[in-house]
Amino acid sequence: MGPHREVLMWDPMTGVRHGAPLTADAGDVRLGALLCSCGPERDCQCSHFQVVLVWFELGSTHQRALAAVYSSESGAWSHINTVQAPFASTAGNAGKPGTLASNAVYWLISGSHILEFDAVRRNLAMISVPANAVGSLYWQCQLVLTEAKEPGLAMVTEVSIKLWKRDSADACGCSMYRSGQLDGCLPPRKRMQEQPSLLGFHEESNTIFVWVEAGVFMIQLESMQSRMLCQGVRDFKIYPFAGFYNRDAAAGAQADEGTPEDARRAILRFPTVTLNIWHYEDPQGNLHGPFQMALLQQWWTYSFFAEGFRVWTTDQTKEQAVLLTDAMLS
Numbered sequence: 001m002g003p004h005r006e007v008l009m010w011d012p013m014t015g016v017r018h019g020a021p022l023t024a025d026a027g028d029v030r031l032g033a034l035l036c037s038c039g040p041e042r043d044c045q046c047s048h049f050q051v052v053l054v055w056f057e058l059g060s061t062h063q064r065a066l067a068a069v070y071s072s073e074s075g076a077w078s079h080i081n082t083v084q085a086p087f088a089s090t091a092g093n094a095g096k097p098g099t100l101a102s103n104a105v106y107w108l109i110s111g112s113h114i115l116e117f118d119a120v121r122r123n124l125a126m127i128s129v130p131a132n133a134v135g136s137l138y139w140q141c142q143l144v145l146t147e148a149k150e151p152g153l154a155m156v157t158e159v160s161i162k163l164w165k166r167d168s169a170d171a172c173g174c175s176m177y178r179s180g181q182l183d184g185c186l187p188p189r190k191r192m193q194e195q196p197s198l199l200g201f202h203e204e205s206n207t208i209f210v211w212v213e214a215g216v217f218m219i220q221l222e223s224m225q226s227r228m229l230c231q232g233v234r235d236f237k238i239y240p241f242a243g244f245y246n247r248d249a250a251a252g253a254q255a256d257e258g259t260p261e262d263a264r265r266a267i268l269r270f271p272t273v274t275l276n277i278w279h280y281e282d283p284q285g286n287l288h289g290p291f292q293m294a295l296l297q298q299w300w301t302y303s304f305f306a307e308g309f310r311v312w313t314t315d316q317t318k319e320q321a322v323l324l325t326d327a328m329l330s
Contacts, residue, residue, distance in 0.1 A: 007051055007070065009034060020051070023068050023077040027055040033098045033105045035119055048073040052105060052117055054124075056085065067117055067124045081124040086113060097200050097239050099143040101151045110138045114151070129153060142198035142208060144221070146177065154208060154221075156196050159183065161208065163221065178221070184286050185226035187214045187295075188304050202240035209238050214299065228295060278327070280311045281318060290314055297328055 005022040022029075031054035051070040056063060065085040069078040098105040106127075107115045114127040129141075146152040146165045153164045153174070163178040182196065189212060199209040199216065206221050209229070216229045216238070278296055279289030299305060310321035 007053070009049070009051065018072070020070050020075070022053075023070075023080075025080055026053060026068060027057055027066070029053045029055045031055075031098065031107050031115070033100070033117075035100075035105070050119060052119070054107070054115065054117070065115055065124060065126065069119075069122060078122060081117075081122060083115075083124045083126050085109075085115075085126055096142070097237070099145065099151065099201055100203055101145055101149060106143050106151050108138070108141060108143045108153075114143065139197040139199075140195060142201055144201050144208065145203055145206065152177075154198060154201075156182075156198050156210065158189075158195055161198075161210075161219070161221070180219075180221065180224045182210075183282070183284070184288065185219055185224050186210070186212055186217060187288065187291075187299055188282060189213065190302075190304070200238040200240055207240070209240070214295070228291065277314045278311045279314065279318075280309065280321075280324075287318075293328065296324060300324060300328070 005026075007020045007022055009018040009020075010016070033052045035050045035052065049072050052067060053070075054065060054067045056065055063085045064082050067081045070076070071078070096108055098107045100106075103120045104116055104118045106117075108129075109115055114129055116125045116127055117123070118125070140156050142154045142156075144152045144154045144163060146163075148165075150165065152166075155162050155164065159182055161180050161182065162176050163180075164174045164176050166174050186196070193213050197211040199211055201208050202218075207218050208221055210217050210219055214228075217226045218229055219226045278291050278293055279287060280296075281287050296305075296311065300309075305324060309324045311324050311327050312318060312321040
């Protein structure tokens with residue numbers, strides 16, 4: 001939101017921006033989501049959208065969560081929806097992006113609760129998390145999607161990520177349907193370091209974002225393959241963004257941009273990505289990577305690796321590994 005109480009919608013791929021005055025009744029907004037109505041044609045640039053904003057109000061005997069919806073089609077805000085929220089669900093700790101499942105957005109908030117907004121019914125509801133997760137720390141839990149594309153819950157420990165789903169026969173119970181080990185997709189960690197934190201989830205790729213002392217990693221939950229996003233930072237928020245290429249839009253831009261490839265670049269504006277190419281095997285026989293050399297050098301500086309530690313590139317085999325000290329000089 002801007003200084004004049006305005007909501008700003010921004011497409012980072014095209015640079016297109018759309019502003020709307022914030023509804024006068026809105027408080028200190030803590031949660032939000034943008035919902036596109038593009039449908040199967042996947043052309044968000046030509047589609048109407050909705051913006052959902054959530055804030056909290058503390059009364060003398062209770063706390064409320066409130067939500068309003070802005071429609072780009074009508075250019076107006078909806079009436080305000082409210083639901084009673086537990087006192088433990090403080091707005092200050094509600095900082096993760098929502099998870100979209102079917103026509104509803106779900107936010108995990110502190111106090112062992114989930115806030116649900118149904119975009120079709122325009123209904124706001126408070127849901128208790130499964131009993132297994134009660135008492136878990138906010139940053140060790142993350143809303144995800146199950147194999148049936150229903151809301152599920154991920155919980156991280158020092159060594160694994162466990163995925164839970166609600167039991168259909170018991171609304172208060174849940175069952176674990178998958179578990180993945182972290183030792184194969186995160187760098188080695190020293191003792192007494194902080195437990196990993198879960199920062200967000202991307203629905204389309206089934207990818208979860210994990211913070212450890214070395215940096216932020218994205219982990220694909222089916223393959224448990226990982227990739228490092230950034231190093232050594234923690235106090236920030238992640239909002240996953242997915243874009244796609246629209247062939248018709250590219251053809252329409254061709255006259256202004258030149259060749260079809262020029263038009264495609266003008267529409268997508270993909271950032272340049274540097275590939276991580278190094279792998280290694282830890283003393284327990286687990287394979288790790290790919291990682292950038294700069295990251296391996298940093299871990300070497302922190303004494304994560306012993307003398308004689310070997311690495312190899314993506315286009316090599318483990319038998320072709322070379323000393324890390326030699327690789328750092330190449």
